[in-house]
Amino acid sequence: MLGIGGRTVVEAKRRLTYAEFLAWAAYRRKTGTLHAGLRGDRQTALLALTVARIAGSKGLSLYDFLPHEQPPAPQAVDLDQALKEWY
Structure with missing residues (x-):
């Protein structure tokens, strides 16, 4: 949150x-993240994956292609819940 709206973290909170x-x-x-550097890393990784x-x-x-990030943990979804979300 640092820098959002020109305020410090304490002010923003x-x-x-x-x-x-x-x-x-x-x-x-x-x-995703608001951090410009990490957003750039993700864009570059997506390009590398495409190539x-x-x-x-x-x-x-x-x-x-993102050595500093961990893949999200898979979430268990039952069939009824999946059908509600997909249709």
């Missing part, structure tokens, strides 16, 4: 409402 916090959390879950797949490499994931 003091002024940020719980509803605003939840909105930012949802935005970050959807779009590798075009070259015929199989079995690679985005996280093979």
Whole structure:
């Protein structure tokens, strides 16, 4: 949060409402980090993965090109829940 709105972290925490916090959390879950360097790393990894797949490499994931990130843990989803979300 450092630098968001021109405020320090302490100021932002003091002024940020719980509803605003939840909105930012949802935005970050959807779009990823706000850190420009890490966003650049992810974009470069996506490009590297695309080139590798075009070259015929199989079995690679985005996280093979992101050494500082861990892949998300798989989440168990039952069939009924999956059908509700997909249809």
